[in-house]
Amino acid sequence: MSTTPASPSASGTRVPLIAGNWKMNMDHVQGITLLQKLAWTLDDAKHDYRRVEVAVFPPFTDLRGVQTLVHGDDLSIAYGGQDLSDQDSGAYTGDISGQFLAKLGCTYVLVGHSERRTIHGETDEQLSAKLKAAFRHDLVPVLCVGEGLEVRRAGTHVEHTLGQLRADLEGLPEDQVRQLVVAYEPVWAIGTGEVAGPDDAQEMSAAIRAELAGRYGDDVAGAVRVLYGGSVKAANAAAIIGQPDVDGVLVGGASLDAGEFANIVRFESHLTT
Numbered sequence: 368m369s370t371t372p373a374s375p376s377a378s379g380t381r382v383p384l385i386a387g388n389w390k391m392n393m394d395h396v397q398g399i400t401l402l403q404k405l406a407w408t409l410d411d412a413k414h415d416y417r418r419v420e421v422a423v424f425p426p427f428t429d430l431r432g433v434q435t436l437v438h439g440d441d442l443s444i445a446y447g448g449q450d451l452s453d454q455d456s457g458a459y460t461g462d463i464s465g466q467f468l469a470k471l472g473c474t475y476v477l478v479g480h481s482e483r484r485t486i487h488g489e490t491d492e493q494l495s496a497k498l499k500a501a502f503r504h505d506l507v508p509v510l511c512v513g514e515g516l517e518v519r520r521a522g523t524h525v526e527h528t529l530g531q532l533r534a535d536l537e538g539l540p541e542d543q544v545r546q547l548v549v550a551y552e553p554v555w556a557i558g559t560g561e562v563a564g565p566d567d568a569q570e571m572s573a574a575i576r577a578e579l580a581g582r583y584g585d586d587v588a589g590a591v592r593v594l595y596g597g598s599v600k601a602a603n604a605a606a607i608i609g610q611p612d613v614d615g616v617l618v619g620g621a622s623l624d625a626g627e628f629a630n631i632v633r634f635e636s637h638l639t640t
């Protein structure tokens with residue numbers, strides 16, 4: 368049964384978002400199978416999508432198939448692109464416009480994932496332009512920020528991550544900032560099995576929210592969802608999302624297994640009361 372995907376309510380209550388980033392995995396056939404399995408598993412568990420929102424970020428080549436399945440089967444799973452160009456059209460070989468993602472029914476788009484920052488050398492200036500491009504096409508950006516191991520060891524991770532946030536949000540109006548999702552991803556914990564503890568996730572999420580409150584006011588800061596990403600599994604998701612300033616998770620490897628990802632979505636059922 369479909370319901371409109373959840374979003375933060377007008378009262379400021381933040382609906383948790385469980386997002387699966389498939390990265391460069393799953394061709395368009397495998398992607399459909401994975402999404403079908405995920406939807407069936409969550410259906411069997413009578414998952415309430417208004418209570419916990421679910422989104423997937425497949426490779427670009429999967430998006431048309433994902434759109435067809437989501438619409439055809441009336442699924443409540445949202446989806447988005449893993450990146451977008453800061454331009455809308457033109458001679459930019461290999462790039463994908465936000466306009467194309469919007470036309471494919473994407474709700475979200477990842478901006479500044481650490482693999483884009485490190486492997487592709489994306490700068491904060493480019494990411495700031497990509498955020499603006501996303502909003503031009505009514506896409507909700509999931510802005511990824513976070514520090515590498517050396518910065519963490521030096522103890523300057525909060526300052527470093529807030530510096531990225533400030534630079535990326537440069538020039539963005541308040542009404543757009545309030546729609547954002549921010550994902551804190553300590554790079555040293557991505558795909559390594561190393562997980563920042565729930566306290567680390569809370570420390571950074573609270574710092575991000577305080578930064579937003581200082582610049583845009585409590586109302587805006589209270590609306591922005593802050594996710595944690597880095598080796599999240601069903602076994603550690605509940606403790607992380609249980610933190611007061613953590614509003615969900617951005618999952619890589621574990622999102623490629625429908626059963627494991629569904630268990631992360633159902634994190635509330637693993638909470639001890």
Ligand SMILES: O=C[C@H](O)COP(=O)(O)O
Nearest residue numbers: 388557558597598619620
């Ligand atoms: O986008 C997802 C993050 O990079 C985390 O990936 P991971 O769960 O495989 O560590």
